[in-house]
Amino acid sequence: MKKMGSIRDAYGRALADYGEINPDVVVLDADLSVSTRTRYFAQRFPNRFFNLGVAEQGMIDVAVGLALGGKIPFANTFAFLISLRAAEQVRTCVCYARTNVKLAAAYGGLSDSKDGPTHQAICDLAVMRSLPNIVVMVVADAVEARKAVPVVAEYDGPVYLRLSRAEVPIIFDEDHILKIGEGVVLKDGGDVTLIGTGIMVGRCLEAAEALEKEDIKARVLEIHTLKPLDKNLIIKAARETGAIVTAEEHSVIGGLGGAVAETLSESYPVPIERVGIQDTFTESGPYFSLLEKYGLGVMDIVKAAKRAVSKKRS
DSSP, X not given: OOOEEEHHHHHHHHHHHHHHHXXXXXXXXXXXXXXXXXXXXXXXXGGGEEXXXXXXXXXXXXXXHHHHTTOEEEEEEEHHIIIIITHHHIIIIIIITTOOOEEEEESOBTXXXXXXXXXXXXXXXXXXXXXXXXXXXXXOSHHHHHHHHHHHHHSSSOEEEEOOSSEEEOXXXXXXXOOTTOOXXXXXXXXXXXXXXXXXXXXXXXXXXXXXXXXXXXXXXXOOEEESOOHHHHHHHHHHHSOEEEEEXXXXXXXXXXXXXXXXXXXXXXXXXXXXXXXXXXXXSOHHHHHHHTTOSHHHHHHHXXXXXXXXXX
């Protein structure tokens, strides 16, 4: 059985550890520090931790002020709250002003499964991708969550870092190097390319194993940075495999699938299948059951790969 790891726990502990290294890091939370795991930072650095209460818009503005004062603020709350409730503040005070604010978006995708569609984030990546001047990142496992903290902190500018509540299989080892804007080749193959982001990366690897049993060799790419997108890696994969499948815990509109489709339509069109949540609201329920119900299962990726391969140019 594959080793599992908590993304939110890894992030919270890494943030506290990095706080020892960089005294300019400050952390803000909207009364969710137990959920976001910023409590670890608060316990070690109470004078650098600010609980703004249930006031997400105000939290973003306070983070902007701290950034303008030379600090490196990590503003933490649920992904749907950052991307929707605080969207105006993010747009105007963070992105337009290009302040050095780090937006840590917890409970991304369907991972806040029991609270239902009001709390699930299925359009946050589309919102954030559309804003100028911001990096958009989605980590795939606990190791990458830990690696992301110093990378995000040391980047000069706004970052949206999407995190999951879930425990998911560990993909990377401690030698993993995370660079903004650089995708990762996890498996080679010449028949089709599976491009995943977030928790769907592990499912792409499982799908590739299933496809191999049917003599379909799938390349697997991880795209942890949706913006800036590693267009060269994606175009290279399209040229060499001739078919693409994207997989994301997000609406098929405007997220990874949209970004890849935009890139290939302009540079190297090939058959593309997008695995994600269709144009629908979801519901509450057990997390992994919801992933299956809304088309995010391993077999959904397998079926999409077969459809893409069948459409390839002869």
